[in-house]
Amino acid sequence: MSQIDLANTSLRELNATLQAQKGGDNQTAWEILNPRGSHALAVGLDAPIEVTVKGHTGYYCAGMNQQATVHVEGSVGPGVAENMMSGSVIVEGDASQYAGATGHGGLLVIKGNASSRCGISMKGIDIVVQGNIGHMSAFMAQAGNLVVCGDAGDALGDSLYEARLFVRGSVKSLGADCIEKEMRPEHLDLLSDLLTRAGVDAKPEDFRRYGSARKLYNFDIDNAY
Amino acid sequence: MSDQDHKIPRTVPIQSATFSNPINAEIRRAAATGIYDIRGGGAKRRVPHFDDLLFLGASVSRYPLEGYRERCDTSVTLGTRFAKNPIKLDIPITIAGMSFGALSAQAKEALGRGASAAGTSTTTGDGGMTPEERGHSSKLVYQYLPSRYGMNPDDLRKADAIEIVVGQGAKPGGGGMLLGQKISDRVAEMRTLPKGIDQRSACRHPDWTGPDDLEIKILELREITGWRVPIYVKVGGTRPYFDTALAVKAGADVVVLDGMQGGTAATQDVFIEHVGLPTLACIRPAVRALQDLGLHREVQLVVSGGIRTGADVAKALALGADAVAIGTAALVALGDNDPKWEDEYQKLGTTTGAYDDWHEGLDPAGITTQDPELAKRLDPVEGGRRLRNYLKVMTLEAQTIARACGHNHLHNLEPEDLCALTMEAAAMAQVPLAGTDWYPGKPGSGY
Ligand SMILES: Cc1cc2nc3c(=O)[nH]c(=O)nc-3n(C[C@H](O)[C@H](O)[C@H](O)COP(=O)(O)O)c2cc1C
Numbered sequence: 041m042s043q044i045d046l047a048n049t050s051l052r053e054l055n056a057t058l059q060a061q062k063g064g065d066n067q068t069a070w071e072i073l074n075p076r077g078s079h080a081l082a083v084g085l086d087a088p089i090e091v092t093v094k095g096h097t098g099y100y101c102a103g104m105n106q107q108a109t110v111h112v113e114g115s116v117g118p119g120v121a122e123n124m125m126s127g128s129v130i131v132e133g134d135a136s137q138y139a140g141a142t143g144h145g146g147l148l149v150i151k152g153n154a155s156s157r158c159g160i161s162m163k164g165i166d167i168v169v170q171g172n173i174g175h176m177s178a179f180m181a182q183a184g185n186l187v188v189c190g191d192a193g194d195a196l197g198d199s200l201y202e203a204r205l206f207v208r209g210s211v212k213s214l215g216a217d218c219i220e221k222e223m224r225p226e227h228l229d230l231l232s233d234l235l236t237r238a239g240v241d242a243k244p245e246d247f248r249r250y251g252s253a254r255k256l257y258n259f260d261i262d263n264a265y
Numbered sequence: 266m267s268d269q270d271h272k273i274p275r276t277v278p279i280q281s282a283t284f285s286n287p288i289n290a291e292i293r294r295a296a297a298t299g300i301y302d303i304r305g306g307g308a309k310r311r312v313p314h315f316d317d318l319l320f321l322g323a324s325v326s327r328y329p330l331e332g333y334r335e336r337c338d339t340s341v342t343l344g345t346r347f348a349k350n351p352i353k354l355d356i357p358i359t360i361a362g363m364s365f366g367a368l369s370a371q372a373k374e375a376l377g378r379g380a381s382a383a384g385t386s387t388t389t390g391d392g393g394m395t396p397e398e399r400g401h402s403s404k405l406v407y408q409y410l411p412s413r414y415g416m417n418p419d420d421l422r423k424a425d426a427i428e429i430v431v432g433q434g435a436k437p438g439g440g441g442m443l444l445g446q447k448i449s450d451r452v453a454e455m456r457t458l459p460k461g462i463d464q465r466s467a468c469r470h471p472d473w474t475g476p477d478d479l480e481i482k483i484l485e486l487r488e489i490t491g492w493r494v495p496i497y498v499k500v501g502g503t504r505p506y507f508d509t510a511l512a513v514k515a516g517a518d519v520v521v522l523d524g525m526q527g528g529t530a531a532t533q534d535v536f537i538e539h540v541g542l543p544t545l546a547c548i549r550p551a552v553r554a555l556q557d558l559g560l561h562r563e564v565q566l567v568v569s570g571g572i573r574t575g576a577d578v579a580k581a582l583a584l585g586a587d588a589v590a591i592g593t594a595a596l597v598a599l600g601d602n603d604p605k606w607e608d609e610y611q612k613l614g615t616t617t618g619a620y621d622d623w624h625e626g627l628d629p630a631g632i633t634t635q636d637p638e639l640a641k642r643l644d645p646v647e648g649g650r651r652l653r654n655y656l657k658v659m660t661l662e663a664q665t666i667a668r669a670c671g672h673n674h675l676h677n678l679e680p681e682d683l684c685a686l687t688m689e690a691a692a693m694a695q696v697p698l699a700g701t702d703w704y705p706g707k708p709g710s711g712y
Contacts, residue, residue, distance in 0.1 A: 055488045079481045084418055084489030099478070100485040104418040119472040123416055138472040142413040144457070160471040161413060163457040180467060182457045199465075201458055257462040258445055259300070 042067055047074040051081070058108075061087040077117065082110050085127070102129045105146060118155075121148045124165055137174070140167045143184065149238045156193065159186045162203055168238035178205055179215065187234050189242055197250055205250040206231050208242065214250065221251045291534075302534040303442065305367075305623025305633060307435050307526040307571060307593060312543040314526070314571060315580040317690030318683050319699065322669045330668040337664040338674040341588050343386075343565045344426060344495020344518040347487070351495055351518075352404055352426055355384025356660045357588035357675055358578055360595055360652075361523075361569050362408045362428060362499070364390025366443050366452045366464075367530030367623065368596075369640035370397050371648070372632045375599055377401030378645060379652025383660075388428060388590075391441050391466050393455050394420040401649075406497065409486065412441065412466035414456040418489060426519075427486055428497040429479070431470075431508075434527030434570040437501025437541045441466030442531045447626040449635040479515040487516075497521050502547035502570065503540075509554035513564050520555075521590065522547050524570030528593040530633065531624030544570035544581075546693040549680075552585030562587065562676075575662020582663070583678035584694060598655040599648040600630040 044054050058070060072093045075081055079098035082091050085108035093101070096114035105124045112120075115133030124143040131139075134152035141157070143165025150158075150167070156174030159167050164183045172190035179195075181203035191209035198215020204227070205218075214220075223245075231244040280286065294302065323329035330337060344351035360380045365373050367390065374397040380387040386404035389395075393415020399405055407424030409416065421427065432438065443452070443464040453460040473482045483496055498512035499521035512520045524544025529537065548568055555561035568581045569590035581589050593601075602610075604617045609629035613622065623633035631642030667675050670682045684699040685691035691704035703710055 051488065052492070056491065059491070080485040080488045083485055084422075086418070099481045100472070103485050104421070104489055106418060118478075122472050123413060123418070125417055141472040142416065144417065157471070161467065163413070179471075180465075201462075257459070259463050 041069045041071060043071045043073055045073040046076065046078060051078055054081070055083060058082055058085050058089070058091060061085075061089050063087050063107075075114070079117070082108070085110070088127075096133070105129060115152065120150075121146070121165070124148065134171070135169075139169075140165050143167070145184075147234075147237060149240075153190065159184075159203070162186065166234055166237075168234055168240060170238075170240060172209070175212075176215070178203055178218075181205075185230065185234055187231065187238070187240075187247070189240060197252070199256060200250075200252040202252065204230075206234075206247040207250065208247045211248075211250070217253050217256045218250055219253045221249045223247070223249045303444075303531055303624055304534050304537070304621040305528065305530050305532075306537070306621040307528045308538050308541075309621075310538055312525065313545050313687065313689040313693055314543060315545060315577045317545070317686045318580050318694055318696065319686060320576075320579070320583075320666050320670060320682050321684060323671050327671045329671050330673060332665060332668055335668065336673055337668050338676075339660055339664060341565070341676070343497075343567070343588065346495075346518045346560070346564055347492065347516065348426075348495040348518055349491075349493045350425075352386060352406075354386060354404070354588070356656060357582060357663075358383075358572075358656055358659055359385050359406075359567065359588055359590045360387040361527075361590040361592040362388035362390040362406070362430065363592055363596075364392040364441075364443075364530065365395045365398070365455070366390075366392040366447060366635070367633060369631060369634055369643065370395060370451075371640050371643045371645045372596075372599060373398040374401050374645035375643060375648030375652060376595060377405070378649025379595070379598075379656065380404075382649060382653040383656035385656065386425065389424075391443075392452065393417075394423070395455075399423060401645075408499075410441075410466065411468060411470045412456075412464075413471065414464075414466070421486070422490060424490075424494060426495040426497060427490070428499050428521060429482070429486075429517075430499045431512075432499070432501035432503070432523075433529060434501045434523030434525050434541050434544070435529035436532045436536045437503045438468060439532060439536050439540075440468035441529075442624065444531065444624050444626075447624070447635045452635060476511040476515050479512075483516040495519055497567070499523065501525075501527075502542040502544065505542065505547040506550035506554045509551040509566070510558060513555065513558055513560055517564060519565045519567060520551065521567040521569065522551050523590075524568070526571030527569055528596075543693070544568065544572075545690060548581060548584040548586055549693070549695050555585075561585065575659040575664075576666060578659055579663040579666040579675065579678055580683065582675050583682050584680060587676065594655070595652055596632055598652045599632055599643060600651070601628070601632050603630055606630055 075095045077098045083103040086106040093112045098117040100119045102110040118136040119138045121129040122141045124146040126146045128147040130149045135154040139154045140148045148167045150169045153171035158173040158177040162181045168187040175193035178197045182201040188207045192211045195215035197218030228244045341357040381403040388406040406426040410430045445461045495518040497519040498517040500508040502524040525541035565587035568586040606629035628634040631639045683696040691698040
């Protein structure tokens, strides 16, 4: 285990060190001390390393992550794990807006609540939120899965493409072209796997599934506002 | 009919300037379809432009440089502010971002080949980076757009610069559109969307809003790319003074400013023709913002939107730009709207020079299409050669003008070399109306 203390190390040094790690290196576990809300922490990583952040972070923590596991022992600012490609990011606390935005792959777990626009424009990432999510979540979400153990805010899944949304609690309102869909056995299997991987103790049967009605897929004047 | 009737003079039929034939045709089209008109290209209406400016040339008080013989440099370096590896270009004319999807893979390759041969950069577009264009572009700028289609850190790290697209001159405040006809398997896969559906590109970035967020976004991109490559911010021409100042404040190395004549692959006609500022009106306010911040020439300004000739290049530079970018003109150089396709344009209900249904994917020239048979019509090697020639001619033309004005570098061109033919152009470019020492709004002139 190596420690990097942001009280006496610059952000550039921290990221450069983590970005320089290669797959075969012995040194795979890193601890970041005193993050104090710094932005762009542990971004652009591309090796199967484990990074634990001891505290809260600012914007874009673990942005564009590939392969690494980033564990935040605190809350995160906007855009955590934005455009993640692979690996996983686990947040013990809450997440601000745009969690997992445009993510292409990997797993993002938020143990607290996530704010508005969670999973916006997601393109293949899996996101599991143990608490609630805010309004306009999964806006224009293209692919991947968003699992919400609590409630969802207004306009869930507005202009949704092919992403699948699972919500256990209430949904304040559905966005344009988002509808409730039948939960078939394959969805229960998928959900069960996601909950297991996220370490969440919940029954897949308690969730409801939402997806795209696919009515906005080709421009139709009757759908325009 | 009586003799009297023959003697009464008749009025000739008069077409209305307000309800012109094109306007009436559009009313009928709208009435028949219920859908607004979508097209490619830029504003077609006449707006004050570089044509309304003239160079003064040398005189007793200024002596010229010998054409062909005395050196007149054309190089420009972009990204000197923060990037470890700024981009050095041989000529101040770059190829603007045009997406794979909007353009065929062959067209993207031709742009890369032509730009590289001319010593300049080309730019990706909405939809991500293709191996063809990376492979054939010695300097490739990677666009970071609201849609983030195909966006991935591997490509980001392969880029020679990153361009954060806030907006485009053709449609400032609008997103993008790629209609289903153009969504081939490959385009669909790059964008993670089903084949054949209309693809909307968001008008706002999904994970930041406003200049304070932009600053943090730029920090993130720099951290991911190790502060190596320049970061550009591209804006459509709307509030050029403030947009430039805010982009600079957010940490941009380069500001790309695109006026309303700038082309697009597909947008509503009403948007193209009625939103945004003419390119000419954008430059001076942007330059003033850079000067007010003490960063003119340190943060470079790239201007685009209706650049066609070496004279346009020279005029943009004289007004304070560091470089220009071309989109439509590059496509024309490759063969877009070439008279040799007239028969096919007729079949599509249009004619050479007016073909703008770039969104439909039926381009006879094989440029704005994903149809493999049409796309084959464009030979990327020949296209690249034509683009290189065209870039070379534009450079020679700009040098000719600069030498005539006595400058040994294109960047030494200045507003004092210019006059304006119209009041509007004089006001926008802030150069004197021809034959006077006055322009509207000139400080101290009382107007
Ligand atoms: C076919 C086509 C596709 C374009 N695609 C993009 C794009 O993906 N991203 C972007 O920022 N601008 C795009 N543009 C705008 C150009 O980058 C540029 O701003 C404009 O073409 C400059 O004006 P000009 O066409 O008059 O030279 C596109 C333009 C055209 C003609």
